[in-house]
Structures are given as C-alpha cells and as structure tokens.
Amino acid sequence: MSEQQQQSAARTAPPPRESREGTRDDEAVSQFVERFAAQLVDAGMQRMSARVFACLLASDSGVLTSAELGERLQVSPAAVSGAIRYLSQVDMVSREREPGSRRDRYRVHSDQWYEAMARRDNILTRWEGTLRDGVESLGEDSPAGRRVGETLVFFEFLQKELAGLLQRWREHRDEMRAEFDAAGR
Amino acid sequence: MSEQQQQSAARTAPPPRESREGTRDDEAVSQFVERFAAQLVDAGMQRMSARVFACLLASDSGVLTSAELGERLQVSPAAVSGAIRYLSQVDMVSREREPGSRRDRYRVHSDQWYEAMARRDNILTRWEGTLRDGVESLGEDSPAGRRVGETLVFFEFLQKELAGLLQRWREHRDEMRAEFDAAGR
DNA sequence: CGCTAGTTTCACAAATTTGTGAAGTTAAGA
C-alpha cells in the first residue's frame, strides 16, 4: 500500500497537520468526498477519477499535488496519475507546474459544470448521427423508422434547449457574482 | 466507422431479405442496434440492457418476446431476463403477458426519453443533499465550502430548468402529434 | 392434477476493470 508515504509523513511531517485548512473536521470532509464520489460513479465516472475530483473540490485551495491526493485518498501515485489523465482529458482539472519545484499541482476548474454540460452538445450530435442512419436503414415510413425518428426529434429538441440553458446559466452566474462583489468582498 | 454501411448501401442497396418486418436490410439494422447500444453503454447503461433496448427500439412492432430477443442478439434467455429486469426497473420497457400463450412480451415505452429525463429530477435532489451536507462539513465561509456551494447552486439551477424543459417538450410533442393527425393518418 | 413451454435464479467461468509495485522517463537544480 502507501506505507512508505505514511511512514515518511509520520517521521518528517513536523507539525503533523497538513490540513492547516482551518478548523474543519477531516473525518466529516472525507465522508463527503467519498459520498459525492460514489454518486459520480453512479453517474458513470471512473471510481478513482471521481474520488480525485471530489477531493479537489473539497480542498480550500482548489489545488493539490499528487502526493497530497495520494495521502488523502490512500492510493498510489500511479492511481493518481491515471485519474488525472482522465480528468484533464475531459477538462475538469488542469495541470500546473509549480514554479521552483518539480511537483505538478492539479487544479479544479471553476466552471467545470458549465463546461461539462457544454460537452454534452457533441455527444448529442454523435447520437443524432447514429439515429439518422438508423432511420435510413429502417426506412422512414416503417413503424420502427418512425419510432427511431421520434427519438431523434427528442434529442434535437434537447440539443436546442441545451444552448438556451447554458446561456441562462451564464447570466444567472454573472448576476450572482455581481451581487457577491457588490456586497464588498 | 460506418464505411461498410455506406458502401453496401451504395452498391447493393436493394436485395438481401430475410426479415418478416417488411423489406428492411437486417444487416444494416443490426449494425444500427449495436452502434446505438454502444453509445448507450458509453453513457453508462449496462451492455445487455442497452442491446435489448436498442433492439426493441428498432423493431416494427415495438414488442418482442424473450426468444426473439435472444435470437436477434445471440444471447441466452438468462441474459435477456437480466436485461429486462433492469429495463423495467427504470421503466424503459414493460412486460406484458401474451394472452393465450405462456410467453411474455416486452414493449418499449413510447415516452421513454421524457420519463428518463423526468427521473433525473430525483437524482439531482439526491446530489443536492450530499452537497448541502458537504457545505456544512466544510463550513460555508471556507473557500472549499464556498466552492461546493457554487456546485450546489448550479445543480439547483439545473433542476429548475429541467422542469421548464420537460414542460416545453410536452407542448412540442403534442403539437407534432396534432400536425401528424391533421395530415390524416 | 400432472405436463411442459417459458422464465427466473444460481453457481461459476470468462472477460473486463482497477490499482499496485517497479521500472522507465523527464526535467530541475547543482
């Protein structure tokens, strides 16, 4: 397992508190991380990627190193590496080289959810392509062709709605930010 | 990718025929079924359920027996049974007992997509619960708490939008149906 | 009441996925 890590952490970490992140209850936070990660897994995300993502989300800085992630999640550097590969592929975290060090730092994107929704657009387009071919193979006047055609119409509707939805979100978000700033923070 | 399809469509379009479902090209239909099923799998559905669902979608009657599904997909009755269990759990197909026979018939629901979207509502609610607990554990004034809170806001926004979207879909759908009927079918 | 077509359940084998240790690679700093 990661005994070396724990060992060296136990031996060298002087004030053994890497959660100088305020006064939070690490146990409760870890529970949140695991629970939210599990829900992401249910939604189709790979387990380790979900855990890494949730862990970053729940960190104060929003930026963690590979070693920190490994320690908090009790997994090997290899596992972290694999998870990060996926997460940066789908653009939910980005990699930054920490200047004056050889460590990478991984940052959660702030508009991850917006971006994730936006990516749905491409997926929908791909599905629609398949469905169009299906209608052609089935014959558009056959009952099956008509049924698949209805599915196609639904996804086209969805795709159009998605654009509007994202637009409204941007407005909503900017509005909230304006309010927040106005409140003098 | 779909080069075989295009090719064979271009060159051999008319003849090969073994299905009683009109004049369709079973080979092309099967390709559609597998391709669409694969996309459903990418989206998180279990493989066999996806194949069964796609197969039903591409059938003229919209209703198939276990034996028919087994034959078309080349799988055992046990596999069909498992797939149907899942699909009826999530309410994408329903089971009907064929009168005067001991065979069951499985039918795709016509408003499957609408229903599927509607079910998202519950999932979102569950996620929001987790996120609220997370904000509490992290402290709502901590940077992490604020970040998780923003995620919560996004999902709340999404949930509200979903309601409107479904409403608009129902209108859109009813309108289309009215047009269809008016055209005298 | 059996008899049996049809479905479901169960134990298991095959296939896939996941995470690890260790070797390999890269690049910062001397």
Next chain:
DNA sequence: TCTTAACTTCACAAATTTGTGAAACTAGCG
C-alpha cells in the same frame, strides 16, 4: 553534465462485472 525528485508507463494480481448452462420455478393446458 550529472543527480535525483516527481511523474508516467507497464505487467500483473485482485476485484468486479457479465453472461452462461442448468436447475428451480410458474402458469397454461389437457
């Protein structure tokens, strides 16, 4: 240029998932 911390890749073992055959049910029909 060399050393070495840090990341990545790779081969493999563990765990999980998936589909099968066979046995166990269910319910029409005689």
